[in-house]
Amino acid sequence: MREVPQRLAVGEARWPQDRALVERLFRDYVAWAGGGLGDEDVDREVARLPGRYAPPHGCVLIAHAGPDPVGVAAYRRRRGGVCELKRMFVRPAFRGLRIAEALLAGLIETAAGAGYRSMVLELGGDMAVARELYDKAGFAADRRRAPARPGLVVLRRDLKPARTRVDAGAG
Numbered sequence: 001m002r003e004v005p006q007r008l009a010v011g012e013a014r015w016p017q018d019r020a021l022v023e024r025l026f027r028d029y030v031a032w033a034g035g036g037l038g039d040e041d042v043d044r045e046v047a048r049l050p051g052r053y054a055p056p057h058g059c060v061l062i063a064h065a066g067p068d069p070v071g072v073a074a075y076r077r078r079r080g081g082v083c084e085l086k087r088m089f090v091r092p093a094f095r096g097l098r099i100a101e102a103l104l105a106g107l108i109e110t111a112a113g114a115g116y117r118s119m120v121l122e123l124g125g126d127m128a129v130a131r132e133l134y135d136k137a138g139f140a141a142d143r144r145r146a147p148a149r150p151g152l153v154v155l156r157r158d159l160k161p162a163r164t165r166v167d168a169g170a171g
């Protein structure tokens with residue numbers, strides 16, 4: 001496996017300064033993931049950025065290798081102390097450098113610090129590399145929640161208790 005870039009930096013998106021960059025990375029993710037995500041839903045989501053990804057209930061992390069934005073990952077509040085991981089993406093030229101691991105670790109730490117008790121995500125059943133990443137990070141199949149579409153699996157990970165609490169209202 002290639003080494004993590006020495007100048008890798010993962011940080012929270014700044015609003016409104018990073019809005020265009022986050023939109024571009026989200027659209028790159030959708031183009032890579034294929035047509036199953038629904039163009040109208042994506043258009044609505046990026047038009048409302050930061051929307052449900054705004055702190056304190058959401059978070060968008062951006063990875064930079066030197067000056068280049070190379071990846072993104074986000075979470076948003078669901079309900080009852082649960083957040084949902086969304087839009088995890090590393091640009092193809094930068095894959096295999098453990099950037100996704102850094103993004104995921106940052107999201108888990110941030111969500112736990114915000115008081116979330118668990119994190120969920122939906123994943124295509126054919127995404128073996130991503131599934132391995134999530135398995136290593138402690139995610140497991142969640143049979144209590146049905147996926148939004150056939151062919152997806154729902155994964156869940158408990159988070160460490162945090163000092164602050166997130167409003168458990170509907171998300």
